[in-house]
Amino acid sequence: MNYTTYLFDFDYTLADSSRGIVTCFRNVLTRHGYTEVTDDDIKRTIGKTLEASFSILTGMTDAGQLAGFKAEYRKEADTHMTVNTMLFPETKSVLTTLKDSGARIGIISTKYRFRIKELLDQHFPADFMEIIVGGEDVKAAKPSPEGLLLAIKRLHVSKAETLYIGDSTVDAETAQAAGIDFAGITHGVTTVKELEKYPHRKIMSTLEELPTIQEEHSSYSRLKNSSCR
Incomplete structure (x- = not known):
């Protein structure tokens, strides 16, 4: 067949969409003091859920905090994703x-x-x-x-x-x-x-x-x- x-x-x-994804993650992570995460670290999480990605990048496991990161990311994406x-x-x-x-x-x-x-x-x-x-x-x-x-x-x-x-x-x-x-x-x-x-x-x-x-x-x-x- x-x-x-x-x-x-x-x-x-x-x-x-890596440029847009990196920008959105970078803005959220920097806002919360996670400044050591590299662009390559972020790119390696592409394809995973936002919660899983933020958990990998920050070591955070609290569902409420991860949901907050996700909400912030979505707001960033409204501005930065499609254009990038x-x-x-x-x-x-x-x-x-x-x-x-x-x-x-x-x-x-x-x-x-x-x-x-x-x-x-x-x-x-x-x-x-x-x-x-x-x-x-x-x-x-x-x-x-x-x-x-x-x-x-x-x-x-x-x-x-x-x-x-x-x-x-x-x-x-x-x-x-x-x-x-x-x-x-x-x-x-x-x-x-x-x-x-x-x-x-x-x-x-x-x-x-x-x-x-x-x-x-x-x-x-x-x-x-x-x-x-």
């Missing part, structure tokens, strides 16, 4: 090619859905994405498979025809938990070696490699089916 559905992570997969987020150079052409070929495409992210749409609406028609599942749409954040499973249910597609593409080990864990094929992309700070520890169809340096995954998948499926005869 060919892939008919491509579901993507957002940050460091389709777009580079850019699609990767190949994102628009790759997504358009997939769409034109009849594939269904969507996004599963811990980022808020409205924040994702703020950027996408600058580049694509309003109905371009089949589905966007953001952090506000699930009870359990990645690596829980809830978001992925919700998407394939709403799209009425099978796991076998779905590929999830992401940049982090959290994304790899999410796909594994959902029972969905995974492709890694090294746009972010996670290395090939780190991603290769998880089941995957391919680890890519650019989204332009997606068509080769489809070809490899089709060849694998034909070989598997012929060996069963």
Whole structure:
């Protein structure tokens, strides 16, 4: 079976929002005296929930204080996030090619859905994405498979025809938990070696490699089916 559905992570997969994320974290952390945290420390938490990220960066575990940090971050993001987020150079052409070929495409992210749409609406028609599942749409954040499973249910597609593409080990864990094929992309700070520890169809340096995954998948499926005869 060919892939008919491509579901993507957002940050460091389709777009580079690291400048905005670092700015928002930096402003909140500095306000509370956490001045030793580096930009790389912050970038390593991209893809996790805000509460988890702040806990990692500060050592804080109190739920009330972490919720306060999250609220401050959201206010910072209203000003700094979208203006400091850019699609990767190949994102628009790759997504358009997939769409034109009849594939269904969507996004599963811990980022808020409205924040994702703020950027996408600058580049694509309003109905371009089949589905966007953001952090506000699930009870359990990645690596829980809830978001992925919700998407394939709403799209009425099978796991076998779905590929999830992401940049982090959290994304790899999410796909594994959902029972969905995974492709890694090294746009972010996670290395090939780190991603290769998880089941995957391919680890890519650019989204332009997606068509080769489809070809490899089709060849694998034909070989598997012929060996069963």
